[in-house]
Amino acid sequence: MTNKHELKRNKWMLNGFLKKKGYDWWWHSFTAKNSKDEEVPFFIEFFTINPGLGGKDVIYGQLNENKKNKKRPSYLMIKAGCWGKNKVQLHRFFSWDEVNISKSYPYEIKCDDCYASDVKLKGSIEVSKEDSINHKEYMSDYGSISFDLNLDKKIAFNVGYGASTIFRAMEAFEMYWHAEGIKTLVDGKIILNGEEYTVSKDSSFGYSDKNWGRGFTSPWIWLASSNLESNITHKKLTNSAFDIGGGRPKIYQIALDKKLLGSFTYEGCDYEFNFSKVFSGSKTYFKCYETNDKIIWDVTLKTKKNVLITHIECFKNDMLLVNYEDPLGNKKHNRLWNGGNGIGNIKLYKKNKKELILIDDMECKNVGCEYGEYDK
Numbered sequence: 001m002t003n004k005h006e007l008k009r010n011k012w013m014l015n016g017f018l019k020k021k022g023y024d025w026w027w028h029s030f031t032a033k034n035s036k037d038e039e040v041p042f043f044i045e046f047f048t049i050n051p052g053l054g055g056k057d058v059i060y061g062q063l064n065e066n067k068k069n070k071k072r073p074s075y076l077m078i079k080a081g082c083w084g085k086n087k088v089q090l091h092r093f094f095s096w097d098e099v100n101i102s103k104s105y106p107y108e109i110k111c112d113d114c115y116a117s118d119v120k121l122k123g124s125i126e127v128s129k130e131d132s133i134n135h136k137e138y139m140s141d142y143g144s145i146s147f148d149l150n151l152d153k154k155i156a157f158n159v160g161y162g163a164s165t166i167f168r169a170m171e172a173f174e175m176y177w178h179a180e181g182i183k184t185l186v187d188g189k190i191i192l193n194g195e196e197y198t199v200s201k202d203s204s205f206g207y208s209d210k211n212w213g214r215g216f217t218s219p220w221i222w223l224a225s226s227n228l229e230s231n232i233t234h235k236k237l238t239n240s241a242f243d244i245g246g247g248r249p250k251i252y253q254i255a256l257d258k259k260l261l262g263s264f265t266y267e268g269c270d271y272e273f274n275f276s277k278v279f280s281g282s283k284t285y286f287k288c289y290e291t292n293d294k295i296i297w298d299v300t301l302k303t304k305k306n307v308l309i310t311h312i313e314c315f316k317n318d319m320l321l322v323n324y325e326d327p328l329g330n331k332k333h334n335r336l337w338n339g340g341n342g343i344g345n346i347k348l349y350k351k352n353k354k355e356l357i358l359i360d361d362m363e364c365k366n367v368g369c370e371y372g373e374y375d376k
Contacts, residue, residue, distance in 0.1 A: 002263045002272040004158040009178040010118060011105035012048070013212040019052030021072075021327045024212035026107070026116060028151070029340050029368050030186040030204040032197035040086075040197060041340030041366065042190060044123075044147060045079040046109055046116045050327050054096035060137035061329030072329045076101075078114055080125055080145050082192060083340040084318050091140035091323075092125040118180065121149040121188075139323035139331075149188035149199060153181030153208055155226070157243045157263040159274060174215045177261065181208035183226040183241035205366040209243075215326050219247040220336060221260060221288060222370035223297055223312055228346070231361045239268045242346060242364075244299055244310065246275075246284075260284045262301045264308055266348060266360065273301035273308060280304060288371045295319065295337045295371050297344075305351055312344035314369050322370075332374040342367030 013024045025047040031039050053059060054074035060066060061073030076099045081089040092114070100110040109116040114123030124146035132142035157179035184206035190197040205227040226241035246260040262273035275282045281304035288297050297312040319339035325331045343365050349356040 002158060002270045002274075003156055003265050005153065005156045005180060006158055006178070007105045007107075007118060007180070009158070010180045010210060011107045012101050012103065013176070014048060014051050015103075018212070018214070020050055021214055022212065023047065023049040023327055024210065026208070026210045028121060028149075028184070028186075028206065028208050030149075030184070030199060030206035031340070031366055032190055032199045033203070034195060034197050039203075039341075040082050040084055042082045042147075042192075042197070042199075043080065043340060044121055044149075046114075047077040047079055047324070048075075048101070049077070049325075050074040051096050056095055056097045058093045058095045060093070061325040062137040062139060062331060066137075067329065070329070072327060073325055076109070076111060078123055078125060080123070080147065081141070081143075081320070083320060083338075086192075087318065087320050088141045088143050088192075089320050089322060090125040090127050090143055090145055091138050092123075092127075093138070118153065119151050121147060121151065123147060139325070143193045145190065145192045147188065147190045149186055149190070151181065151206070151208060152185040152201070153183075154185060155183035155239075155241045155265050156180050157182045157209075157261075159261055159276070175211060175213040175217050177209065177211050177245060179207075179209035179224075179243050179263075181206065182224055182243040182263065182265070184208045207243075207368050216324065216333060217247040218332070218372070218374040219288065220333065220370060220372050221245060221247045221286065221297070221299075223299065223310060223342070223367060224369075225342075225364045225367040227366040228362045228364050231345075231363055237267055237360075237362065240264075240266050242308075242310075244273075244301070260286060260299065260301065262299075262308060264346075264348060271306050271308065271348065273303055273306075290316075290337075293317070295339070295369070297342075297369065297371065307347075307349040307351065307356060309347045309349075310344065311346075312342045312364070312367050312369055314339040314342035314367070319369075333372050334375050336372030337370065339369045340366065342369040
């Protein structure tokens with residue numbers, strides 16, 4: 001079953017080989033409102049890398065001296081910020097001696113005033129302009145943010161045996177994925193650069209997932225939203241959410257081109273598009289590209305039973321070029337477009353022999369979206 005919550009997959013995965021050559025992160029995105037009732041999309045991520053190499057000091061992979069000596073990064077990084085006209089990404093780093101992470105499940109991270117679990121996010125980041133300019137290894141803008149939020153994860157995307165215990169033990173995939181909350185109700189407060197924002201469950205359109213592994217994918221594609229409205233009935237779809245991700249996954253260093261995983265829970269009914277389930281007849285077709293002012297995604301996912309056609313657009317002015325380094329200290333993604341207020345259309349069909357029967361034609365908003373390829 002696609003919509004299957006599994007906290008065991010949401011635990012911290014950096015053991016064995018991945019302790020010294022691996023990353024694991026928990027990503028959260030949602031919408032908040034300021035005192036003027038203006039909507040602003042936010043994100044918060046707890047990112048861990050190479051804990052087996054760390055100790056009392058943060059090891060920054062982008063520090064020139066560490067690059068020269070091929071010293072790999074090791075830290076917990078908290079990434080937080082927003083998209084839109086005041087877009088910003090802020091980073092705070094902790095050494096491993098400062099961090100306490102549960103080894104089992106449910107996961108729990110504690111470090112100074114920062115905390116993350118399946119039900120709670122709390123913390124703060126402050127980066128001065130001088131540090132942002134003088135410390136490129138921080139990969140951060142400047143500003144301040146604090147947050148105190150509650151999470152209620154309603155709909156999951158469980159990718160199945162591709163991220164199961166045996167495939168994790170075999171370290172078959174370069175990058176793993178589990179989405180415990182493709183529809184997450186978020187509530188609480190955020191203060192960004194002195195301005196307070198309120199997050200309310202009914203208008204948060206929240207999302208929570210995690211990735212872990214040895215490296216990233218290129219191209220890197222992600223689309224997700226739980227703010228859906230039927231163009232046929234003109235009703236809000238309150239028990240629906242979709243999630244699409246992937247690009248070019250690797251199995252034992254063998255790249256599988258144009259492979260995406262997709263899940264769509266439509267008013268409680270689950271539809272899965274999973275290339276790893278070969279007997280489903282899953283096929284993927286996508287085109288992602290830049291115009292002068294937009295990033296555009298055209299994605300079609302098919303199985304023997306269903307078809308999902310997605311068209312999403314997001315203005316570049318509202319997006320960030322999000323920053324990550326991999327476990328070897330390489331920063332290959334330098335044009336990884338990342339946004340939280342994409343808009344578009346999604347159509348869901350069922351197959352009846354050679355005929356396609358439309359289940360619904362939907363407008364989607366507050367779409368989390370990502371696209372980028374490695375530097376050439």
